[in-house]
Amino acid sequence: MIAPTTRKDLMIVNMGPHHPSMHGVLRLIVTLDGEDVIDCEPILGYLHRGMEKIAENRTIIQYLPYVTRWDYLATMFTEAITVNGPERLGNIQVPKRASYIRVIMLELSRIASHLLWLGPFMADIGAQTPFFYILRERELIYDLFEAATGMRMMHNYFRIGGVAADLPHGWIDKCLDFCDYFLTGVDEYQKLITRNPIFLERVEGVGIIGSEEALNWGLSGPMLRASGIKWDLRKVDRYECYDELDWEIQWQKEGDSLARYLVRISSRRNSRGPYENLEIRRFNRIKDTEWNDFEYRFISKKPSPSFELSKQELYVRVEAPKGELGIFLIGDQSVFPWRWKIRPPGFINLQILPQLVKRMKLADIMTILGSIDIIMGEVDR
Amino acid sequence: MDNQFIFKYSWEILPKKWVKKMERSEHGNRSDTNTDYPFQLLCFLKLHTYTRVQVSIDICGVDYPSRKRRFEVVYNLLSTRYNSRIRVQTSADEVTRISPVVSPFPSAGRWEREVWDMFGVSSINHPDLRRISTDYGFEGHPLRKDLPLSGYVEVRYDDPEKRVVSEPIEMTQEFRYFDFASPWEQRSDG
Numbered sequence: 001m002i003a004p005t006t007r008k009d010l011m012i013v014n015m016g017p018h019h020p021s022m023h024g025v026l027r028l029i030v031t032l033d034g035e036d037v038i039d040c041e042p043i044l045g046y047l048h049r050g051m052e053k054i055a056e057n058r059t060i061i062q063y064l065p066y067v068t069r070w071d072y073l074a075t076m077f078t079e080a081i082t083v084n085g086p087e088r089l090g091n092i093q094v095p096k097r098a099s100y101i102r103v104i105m106l107e108l109s110r111i112a113s114h115l116l117w118l119g120p121f122m123a124d125i126g127a128q129t130p131f132f133y134i135l136r137e138r139e140l141i142y143d144l145f146e147a148a149t150g151m152r153m154m155h156n157y158f159r160i161g162g163v164a165a166d167l168p169h170g171w172i173d174k175c176l177d178f179c180d181y182f183l184t185g186v187d188e189y190q191k192l193i194t195r196n197p198i199f200l201e202r203v204e205g206v207g208i209i210g211s212e213e214a215l216n217w218g219l220s221g222p223m224l225r226a227s228g229i230k231w232d233l234r235k236v237d238r239y240e241c242y243d244e245l246d247w248e249i250q251w252q253k254e255g256d257s258l259a260r261y262l263v264r265i266s267s268r269r270n271s272r273g274p275y276e277n278l279e280i281r282r283f284n285r286i287k288d289t290e291w292n293d294f295e296y297r298f299i300s301k302k303p304s305p306s307f308e309l310s311k312q313e314l315y316v317r318v319e320a321p322k323g324e325l326g327i328f329l330i331g332d333q334s335v336f337p338w339r340w341k342i343r344p345p346g347f348i349n350l351q352i353l354p355q356l357v358k359r360m361k362l363a364d365i366m367t368i369l370g371s372i373d374i375i376m377g378e379v380d381r
Numbered sequence: 382m383d384n385q386f387i388f389k390y391s392w393e394i395l396p397k398k399w400v401k402k403m404e405r406s407e408h409g410n411r412s413d414t415n416t417d418y419p420f421q422l423l424c425f426l427k428l429h430t431y432t433r434v435q436v437s438i439d440i441c442g443v444d445y446p447s448r449k450r451r452f453e454v455v456y457n458l459l460s461t462r463y464n465s466r467i468r469v470q471t472s473a474d475e476v477t478r479i480s481p482v483v484s485p486f487p488s489a490g491r492w493e494r495e496v497w498d499m500f501g502v503s504s505i506n507h508p509d510l511r512r513i514s515t516d517y518g519f520e521g522h523p524l525r526k527d528l529p530l531s532g533y534v535e536v537r538y539d540d541p542e543k544r545v546v547s548e549p550i551e552m553t554q555e556f557r558y559f560d561f562a563s564p565w566e567q568r569s570d571g
Contacts, residue, residue: 048514050530052499053523057530215435215461218488231461315439315457315466328441328457341441343457348488380514 010038015365017046023120023369024376026350032362040357040365042350047380055340060086060160060307068154070342070378074113076105077320078378079158085316085329086160089309098162104175105148105157111182112141113321114264121261121370122193125202130193137185140178147171160307186269194265203257207356207368217355218348221323222267223372226259233319257371264321264373309337322346322373342381346374394429419456419471420480426458426467427485433462437482440492442500446526450474452502456482473502481507499524518547531556 015028025046031039051070055063060082067082068075080102087094094102115138119131142152148167149155157164193199209219214227224231309331317326323345332338349372357365426434439457450472459466473479481504482489490509497503498512501522512519516536521528534547 045512045514045516050523053530216487218436218438218486220436229461313455313468315468317438324438326439326457328439328455330443339441339443341439343439343441347491351488351491 023374024379026369026374026376026379028365028369030357030362030365035361035363037357037360037362037365040354042353044347044350044376044380047376049381051381052340052342056336056338059335060309060337064158065154065156068156070344070381071113071320071322071325071346071375072153072377073116073375074109074321075154076102076109076157077318077325079155080106081316081318081325081327083158083160084318085314085327086307086309086331088316089312089314089329089331090160090307092161094162101163101167102158105145105163108141108144108175110321111268112138114268115141117264117321117370117373118189118261121373122199124366124370125199127193127196127199130189133185133188137182140181144171144175144178147174183269186265189265194262200258202363202367203261203371206257206360206364207371209352209356213352217352219323219352220345220348221319221321222260222263223323223349226263233317233324257367260371260373308333308335317343320345322375322378323349325378342378344378344381346372346376346379350374350379419454419469420482420485422469423456423458423482424485426469434458434460434467436461437486437489437492438466440482440489440496442496442502442524444500444524444526448472450477452500454479454496454502475501478503478505480505483508498522501525529556 011032013030013032015030017025017027019026027043027046029041029043030037049069051066054066058066064079064082067078070078086092115134119134122128122130145155146152148171149157149164209217209223209227211228214224214229219227220231309329311331311333313328313330315326315328317324319325324343325345326343328339328341328343329337330339353369353372356368360368423434423437436459437456438459439455441455441457443453443455445451445453452473452475454471454473456469457466458469471479479502481493483493490507491513493504493507494510494513497507497510498515499522503510515523521533523532531552534549536545536547
């Protein structure tokens with residue numbers, strides 16, 4: 001039976017800047033024909049704070065508190081990249097101990113970010129329970145961070161040449177306990193979510209990105225790895241001391257939201273591996289002279305507070321949990337950088353949204369938006 | 382670190398009118414080109430078998446007010462096939478329009494909008510050139526060096542009018558610049 005087609009106009013709906021889930025302030029202007037989406041236009045800029053212009057007027061040490069506000073869930077990565085840039089410019093070598101501490105913090109931050117991606121993603125789809133579970137684990141990570149750095153979320157911990165302070169006594173044991181506990185947590189999520197038929201209905205086959213398309217659109221991180229391309233900057237660039245650790249890239253082939261979910265969950269399980277190795281190695285200290293020299297005792301090389309950036313340009317990058325986070329830095333032989341361009345992964349990953357939601361239903365927009373994993377703090381800067 | 386292969390190869394192959402100067406440094410390789418040619422150069426880099434630069438990581442603008450062509454547009458590119466990165470730079474001034482590279486690299490759409498919004502360097506035939514990060518009625522291009530850090534207008538909620546209004550900025554304290562040469566030295570005028 002043919003329904004009478006009285007509707008000739010398309011409906012334009014504004015999914016306004018504020019969202020009930022933790023995406024941040026993103027405005028989506030969606031053009032609908034009934035429940036089918038014809039077009040979707042994201043409008044950004046609601047959280048633009050002028051981070052790049054501020055960077056041109058601050059020294060690096062003054063700028064460090066700002067950088068955690070770009071991606072406020074994976075804060076160690078933004079700090080890591082802020083200090084990596086000037087370190088490369090000045091050819092400063094980081095002591096081994098500091099490098100290990102950095103890797104541990106980065107991996108903990110990666111776990112924390114993926115956890116807080118999972119909660120709102122499930123809440124968007126309709127499952128409220130995982131939201132509380134992730135907060136339980138994230139609180140444990142916050143406790144670890146607070147013990148080491150003094151702040152739960154916006155730690156001002158990394159410095160040029162190393163880290164700000166050494167880990168307190170007994171931190172490592174707590175961290176290893178967390179690793180063991182977390183493994184049971186991940187198993188719980190797997191049992192609850194991964195083969196849940198409702199979840200699979202919502203998520204399988206939604207928002208498929210082919211591998212060529214993923215490369216063309218400049219995607220990076222879990223989105224690229226879910227489309228079948230094994231590209232992980234930790235393996236490719238071999239920065240910090242990742243090549244001493246033993247782990248594998250997680251990837252999937254299909255490129256739909258389910259694949260992205262699987263990549264993130266398994267990369268969480270995977271992150272634990274490296275730093276368990278790391279900690280056991282570092283802290284099984286034998287009374288050996290090697291362990292008593294510079295590399296293993298000091299946690300940073302202290303540059304002067306007015307560290308001058310030489311007149312060169314540099315692009316540093318790091319594998320943030322959302323993708324490839326990069327800084328294009330142009331120094332100017334003064335304490336302030338001349339140009340500090342932030343390359344946020346969320347900005348680029350969000351570009352593919354209008355492409356993916358065409359021909360989908362209205363409810364799928366939130367699934368796709370959730371699986372892209374954006375944080376408006378870094379998209380808008 | 383970076384693979385030097387595509388750099389050396391493209392230097393040999395490319396016609397000299399496309400590439401003005403190529404420079405290699407330990408921090409990344411760059412090539413300078415003229416305003417008319419970034420599209421051709423990037424198409425070549427993307428499609429040619431031995432360079433296969435498929436990912437445009439970043440398009441960035443830089444302002445050097447002391448130069449005649451004050452803006453420089455930097456394209457950061459990545460080839461996942463050969464694991465190498467290359468930077469292509471063009472210079473432009475306030476009225477030059479550069480060609481958009483949206484067709485080979487769809488991700489460039491937003492970057493070029495941002496370069497337009499922040500610097501004022503526009504593209505010819507860009508599919509969608511509008512402001513992206515600044516406020517709806519903002520005038521000016523923020524990342525130019527002549528716009529001060531605090532801007533010219535401030536916004537506040539105006540109760541009689543029941544909406545947010547923009548007014549010229551009013552600062553009760555002069556902007557303090559902390560760029561001491563050493564932390565134990567103060568600026569002479571306080």
